[in-house]
Amino acid sequence: MKIFITGGTGFVGQNLALRLIKEGFDVTILTRGRKMSDKRPGLVITDKGKINYLTGNPAEAGPWQEAVSQHQVIINLAGSSIFGRWTEKYKQQIRDSRINITRNLVAAMTCASTGVQTLLNASAIGYYGFSGEEEVTEESPPGNDFLALVCQAWEKEAFAAEKKGCRVVVMRFGLVLGKNGGVLDKLVPVFKKYLGGPLGSGEQWFSWIHVDDLIEAVVFLIRNPDLRGPINICSPYPVRQKEFSRSLDQALNRPSFFRIPGFILRLILGEVATVLVNGQKVYPARMLAAGFNFKYPRIEEALSQIIKS
Numbered sequence: 001m002k003i004f005i006t007g008g009t010g011f012v013g014q015n016l017a018l019r020l021i022k023e024g025f026d027v028t029i030l031t032r033g034r035k036m037s038d039k040r041p042g043l044v045i046t047d048k049g050k051i052n053y054l055t056g057n058p059a060e061a062g063p064w065q066e067a068v069s070q071h072q073v074i075i076n077l078a079g080s081s082i083f084g085r086w087t088e089k090y091k092q093q094i095r096d097s098r099i100n101i102t103r104n105l106v107a108a109m110t111c112a113s114t115g116v117q118t119l120l121n122a123s124a125i126g127y128y129g130f131s132g133e134e135e136v137t138e139e140s141p142p143g144n145d146f147l148a149l150v151c152q153a154w155e156k157e158a159f160a161a162e163k164k165g166c167r168v169v170v171m172r173f174g175l176v177l178g179k180n181g182g183v184l185d186k187l188v189p190v191f192k193k194y195l196g197g198p199l200g201s202g203e204q205w206f207s208w209i210h211v212d213d214l215i216e217a218v219v220f221l222i223r224n225p226d227l228r229g230p231i232n233i234c235s236p237y238p239v240r241q242k243e244f245s246r247s248l249d250q251a252l253n254r255p256s257f258f259r260i261p262g263f264i265l266r267l268i269l270g271e272v273a274t275v276l277v278n279g280q281k282v283y284p285a286r287m288l289a290a291g292f293n294f295k296y297p298r299i300e301e302a303l304s305q306i307i308k309s
Contacts, residue, residue, distance in 0.1 A: 002026045003222075004068055006058045006101060007077030007122070011181025012214065016075070017051055019215045028052045028071060030064055058101040065108035069117075073222055076105055076121045076158070082147065083186075086271040095150050102157040111166040120221055121158035123170045125207055125234060127151035130278035133205075137285040138172075138230045147275070155230070167228050169221055174234025174282060178211030179306050187248065188307075200262035202242030204279025207234045210296035210306070220292050232284040239299045241279065251303040 003020055007013045008029030020027050031053055056064025058078055068074060080097040084090050102121060111117045128136045129143015142152050155170045162168050176182040209217075217233045239247070249256050262277040284292075296302035 001073065001222075002028070002071040003073045003075060004028045004030070004071035005075045005077065006030045006105065007079070008075075010077060011178065011185075012176060012211065013077050015178070015211055016077075016215050016218055019219060021051060023219060026050050026052070028054055028067060030054050030056050030058055032057050058104055059097060060100075061104055061107070065104065068105065068108035069110040071117070072115070073118045073120065074105055074109065075218065076102055076119065079122070079154075082126075082275065083272060086146070091146060095153065098150065098154040099157055102154060103160075106157060106161045106164075109161055109164060109166055111161065111164040116165060116167055117161075118167045118169070118222070118225070119158060119161045120169050120171060120218060121155070123151050123155050123158075123172045123230070125172050125174050125232065125280050125282045126275070127155070127172055127230075128280060128282065130274070131205075131280050131282075133281065135281045135283050137283050138232055139285075145274070146271070167225060169228055170230050171218070171221070172230060172232045172234075172282075173214065174207040174209040174232075174238075176211050176214060177208055177302055177306060179309055182211060183208075184248075184306060188252065197256040197258040197260060198242040198245045199260050200241065200277030202240065202245070202259065204241050204277065205238050205281040206241045206244045207238040207280050207282040208244070208299065208302075209234045210294075210302040213294050213296055216295065217287060217292060220287075220290075224290060227286070227290055229286075231286050232282055233287065234282050234284055235294060235297050235299070235302070236284055236288060237297055237299070238281050238283075244299060247299045247303050250300070251307040 003025050005013055008017050009031050017027050029051060054064055054067055056062050078101045080093050082094055109117050126147035127142050128140055129145050129148040142148050158170050159168050177184055214233055221227055266273040
């Protein structure tokens with residue numbers, strides 16, 4: 001099976017590509033700044049599968065689109081990071097990067113004419129907005145804040161591929177935990193200096209996913225073609241932010257003494273601070289119903305494994 005990935009040189013993408021070639025898949029990574037002969041550090045070619053690099057900008061239509069129809073599975077992980085100061089210009093960049101890339105991928109998919117293609121399109125639990133104490137599943141309605149509206153528009157572009165006869169899955173990721181990337185890449189240095197602690201009230205819900213479970217979830221979705229539509233990819237055991245902070249303290253053996261009030265975060269970070277001080281309690285109902293088993297469902301074991309690895 002041939003798999004085409006956008007965002008394949010990022011934290012999740014690199015880990016996913018390694019896993020896919022171990023499964024025997026041939027992987028093409030679309031990259032803006034590398035030649036096809038270049039090798040990304042940490043990515044390897046095995047006797048089971050191989051990685052090809054294709055140069056192109058997914059935010060713009062171009063010759064790269066011709067390669068899309070030669071792959072059975074398209075995985076879209078690309079989009080500007082939400083963790084920047086949300087000026088109006090940057091918010092437009094967050095939105096446009098996701099919309100334009102997805103639209104260009106869907107335009108390149110041939111689906112019914114070449115056999116059914118699958119689009120696994122990234123999204124986020126931000127789709128639901130800030131749910132407070134309410135547990136949300138894939139059946140829950142969307143929110144109406146900035147990120148919720150971005151996710152809705154993003155998913156709409158992905159589902160346009162269904163009109164071509166394609167199978168579409170939108171993967172609503174929780175906050176990703178892993179080594180050398182994701183949320184912990186920013187938090188661990190702070191906690192190691194004894195400066196960490198709960199953000200805001202600490203009572204808000206924190207819905208997360210170990211990067212290894214995320215990767216296995218994507219493989220599971222490839223292997224189970226009957227699954228389609230929105231899928232929550234997050235631990236079945238969300239925790240309150242103060243519990244997450246306490247578990248990270250224990251994993252690092254670094255007690256924390258500080259709590260960072262929400263208004264301080266807003267002064268420092270601006271509007272993006274809402275992502276950290278407001279919570280979501282998200283449940284992966286469809287993955288569990290389909291029989292997916294999480295290797296790291298509990299925050300303590302997940303953080304312990306990441307820190308010690």
